[in-house]
Amino acid sequence: MTSTLPPAPSAARRASARSRRAVEAGNRAPWPLAVPAVIAVAFLLLPLMGLLLRAPWGNLLNVLVQADAAQALRLSLECSILATLASVVLGVPLAWVLARTTFRGQNLLRALVTLPLVLPPVVGGVALLLVLGRRGILGQYLDQWFGITLPFTTAGVVVAETFVAIPFLIITVEGALRSADTGLEEAAATLGSRPFATFRRVTLPLITPSLVAGGVLCWARALGEFGATITFAGNLPGVTQTMPLAVYVALEHDPDAAIALSLVLLAVSVAVLALLRDRWLRSMATH
Amino acid sequence: MDGPTFRGDASEPRSPGPGQPAAGEVGPVSGGIEPGGRPPPAQLDARVAVQRGEFRLEADLHVGPGQVLVVLGPNGAGKSTLLRTLAGLLALTDGRIEAGTDVWDDPAGGIFVPAGERDCGLVFQDYRLFPHLSVRDNVAFPIRARGARRREARHDAQPWLDRLGLDELAGRKPAQLSGGQAQRVALARALASKPRLLLLDEPLAALDAKTRLEVRTDLRRHLTTFDGPSLVVTHDALEALVLADRVLVLEGGRVVQEGPPATVARRPATEYVARLVGLNLYTGSLGDRTTHRIDLDSGGTLYAAGHDPADGAVILPLAGARMLVAVTPTAISLFPQEPDHGSPRNSWSGEITGLELLTDRVRVAVEGYPSAMVDVTPAAVADLDLHPGQQVWLTAKATEVTAYPDPGGTPLVI
Numbered sequence A: 001m002t003s004t005l006p007p008a009p010s011a012a013r014r015a016s017a018r019s020r021r022a023v024e025a026g027n028r029a030p031w032p033l034a035v036p037a038v039i040a041v042a043f044l045l046l047p048l049m050g051l052l053l054r055a056p057w058g059n060l061l062n063v064l065v066q067a068d069a070a071q072a073l074r075l076s077l078e079c080s081i082l083a084t085l086a087s088v089v090l091g092v093p094l095a096w097v098l099a100r101t102t103f104r105g106q107n108l109l110r111a112l113v114t115l116p117l118v119l120p121p122v123v124g125g126v127a128l129l130l131v132l133g134r135r136g137i138l139g140q141y142l143d144q145w146f147g148i149t150l151p152f153t154t155a156g157v158v159v160a161e162t163f164v165a166i167p168f169l170i171i172t173v174e175g176a177l178r179s180a181d182t183g184l185e186e187a188a189a190t191l192g193s194r195p196f197a198t199f200r201r202v203t204l205p206l207i208t209p210s211l212v213a214g215g216v217l218c219w220a221r222a223l224g225e226f227g228a229t230i231t232f233a234g235n236l237p238g239v240t241q242t243m244p245l246a247v248y249v250a251l252e253h254d255p256d257a258a259i260a261l262s263l264v265l266l267a268v269s270v271a272v273l274a275l276l277r278d279r280w281l282r283s284m285a286t287h
Numbered sequence B: 001m002d003g004p005t006f007r008g009d010a011s012e013p014r015s016p017g018p019g020q021p022a023a024g025e026v027g028p029v030s031g032g033i034e035p036g037g038r039p040p041p042a043q044l045d046a047r048v049a050v051q052r053g054e055f056r057l058e059a060d061l062h063v064g065p066g067q068v069l070v071v072l073g074p075n076g077a078g079k080s081t082l083l084r085t086l087a088g089l090l091a092l093t094d095g096r097i098e099a100g101t102d103v104w105d106d107p108a109g110g111i112f113v114p115a116g117e118r119d120c121g122l123v124f125q126d127y128r129l130f131p132h133l134s135v136r137d138n139v140a141f142p143i144r145a146r147g148a149r150r151r152e153a154r155h156d157a158q159p160w161l162d163r164l165g166l167d168e169l170a171g172r173k174p175a176q177l178s179g180g181q182a183q184r185v186a187l188a189r190a191l192a193s194k195p196r197l198l199l200l201d202e203p204l205a206a207l208d209a210k211t212r213l214e215v216r217t218d219l220r221r222h223l224t225t226f227d228g229p230s231l232v233v234t235h236d237a238l239e240a241l242v243l244a245d246r247v248l249v250l251e252g253g254r255v256v257q258e259g260p261p262a263t264v265a266r267r268p269a270t271e272y273v274a275r276l277v278g279l280n281l282y283t284g285s286l287g288d289r290t291t292h293r294i295d296l297d298s299g300g301t302l303y304a305a306g307h308d309p310a311d312g313a314v315i316l317p318l319a320g321a322r323m324l325v326a327v328t329p330t331a332i333s334l335f336p337q338e339p340d341h342g343s344p345r346n347s348w349s350g351e352i353t354g355l356e357l358l359t360d361r362v363r364v365a366v367e368g369y370p371s372a373m374v375d376v377t378p379a380a381v382a383d384l385d386l387h388p389g390q391q392v393w394l395t396a397k398a399t400e401v402t403a404y405p406d407p408g409g410t411p412l413v414i
Helices: A009-025 A031-054 A060-066 A069-100 A106-113 A121-132 A139-146 A154-179 A182-190 A195-223 A227-232 A243-253 A255-286 B079-087 B135-145 B150-163 B179-192 B209-225 B237-243 B261-266 B271-276 B378-383
Strands: B044-052 B055-063 B068-072 B094-099 B102-106 B120-123 B197-201 B230-234 B246-251 B254-259 B280-288 B293-296 B301-303 B322-327 B332-335 B346-357 B362-368 B372-376 B391-396 B401-405
Touching (some): A031 A255, A060 A069, A069 A195, A069 A243, A069 A255, A121 A139, A121 A154, A121 A227, A154 A195, A154 A227, A182 A195, A195 B135, A243 A255, B044 B079, B055 B068, B055 B230, B055 B246, B068 B237, B079 B120, B120 B179, B135 B150, B179 B209, B209 B237, B230 B237, B246 B261, B246 B271, B254 B261, B280 B301, B301 B401, B332 B372, B362 B378
Parallel strands (some): B068 B230, B068 B246
Antiparallel strands (some): B044 B055, B044 B094, B280 B322, B346 B391, B362 B372
16 A cells, blocks of 8 residues: 555545544444443433333322322422421521631531531431430420420421431532622622622522522422431321332332322422423533 | 804703703702712822732822812723722722711721722722613612612612613613613612712723723713712723823822823823823933933933923923923824935934834834834825835924923822
8 A cells, every 4th residue: 555545535535424423423432331321321211111111000090099199298398398498598598608708617517518418318317316306415405495396296307308408509509609790799889788688689689590409409309308207207197208208108018009109209300300400400510 | 055064062062961960969859868968079088008919009099079080000000909999899008098078998097988888889890780680770779778668769760860861771681781881870870879989990991992982972971970079990091081180190009190181191101101192202311401402211312392382381400300201103204315404403313113004194113213103194105115124214393392300200290
């Protein structure tokens, strides 16, 4: 072969067509990456498909009614919404403090408040019992002085869910506050706005998209909460038995009901994901 | 046509726009909610010293009510720092800021009034309009910040919307505004806070050239209707000349010159200002007091008029005194050969190092003793076949050469 000879026209055209296609399609995955990737997809999607395939589609409604799904679902929605509200009321101020002030030990504090993200929920439940239980460090005084008992009550469910879900809200809102334009707050100050009024009229509206995203994420986490709830609040139908607990219980004696209840939770999760796709995922990609 | 006469807009008497206050009235009619609530406009007196790492800013300012002081200087001169100290966004290291009888900042006396309590309107370079609020609510923001209810604040914002021609845009969000419109909203919002002092940071820098032209004229009009002291920061000489009652030139954190715009443009104190206003500027010393000969530091001599050609002021001190010499590029004539002895007292030779086409003329850079920028017509460039490397002769009448004392490090106050 001499290098002076041009390649045959047809071969050249084929080569250029292939390289163009490769450019358009991006990199072609080498098989050591492609095969595990495909397995991962199957691993994630097959169980969900199994759920859909084995669902008692014929008498779905019937099964749900018999399993007292409405009761569990209502309790789940109520508790998760209350937990989300509590997370917003407590989490947004904490996010502001973490984002806008500097003090010693701030990084440590940031790590600690996000610990429930990685902590096994059961551990969280045990910890809550030790502090807020009837003979807990704080719980005994709540009981003696105010007659308030949290474990094994609906309020206890809200406490357990808030404990597990609040870090999602804090880290989302803190990120938004960090990247928000402080120039606008400065402008508000020169216009005579006091710090809290500036927070309410300028900062909060600016971070609303992230607050919504963080709130939805927080709510989804609260809705699916199992470990901390069953440990701290127990499993009393109508009082503390939320959907995930109902699914777990139903699985032992009525698999059809467990599948039907799971389907309802799956539907809710898919709806949340669709809601989040625009806001959360996109803002994550740009950070 | 029976001989119509044209008059420029500038000579037309300005009719006050709707909502514009009549003479003697302070601010727009605000629905009678706040009758004479603010103290009368006051003088700004500031001695500013700020140390930030290696950089030190030192400037003395005095701006009277209704007066516009333009702070002109290159990037990094400390202009924005100066503005932030006056607005209360940055504390002084040393010095004192007073507005009328109020002390805003006095580190020695332990006084610092924060931004929100200074009654000081700041128009930011990037406007900083609140993106989630309509134009109306942006302008109403400072009124609301002072405790008014939403309806009341919107009502009180109306005169400012009218005054700056924003009524039709009142429902829009800032993202739907052009640069010029956003600038007007920012100004309306600052004015609606009823400031005692108005600060504008590079007000035209974010605009394109065409918009800048019309907004500049507009801005001048709005600044004249403001009855407190205004301070405009810019690095644009034209902006300074159009807007200013007085110009203060800041370089490297120091005031190098202060004076009326016309005088600053005619007698620049530094190379920076000379370049901005397009003048040849030389430093030298007065060689002979009777002939007004100045020996230039860069080599060569120039003969100057004994007085300022514009205002007749006698400005020649004793022989040996340090001098600045300014010559406009149009006042210098260029010849391909040595000219016959004519009337110009200054005549020297040099070599062309560059040609640059300005809009309607060509600026020729000539290296010699002294080097000079010379403006000629494009036709002359063709006729004389001017090109780099060519040897040419330059002449300038002494009456076109302005000489004035070099302050030599201290501010030139004229």
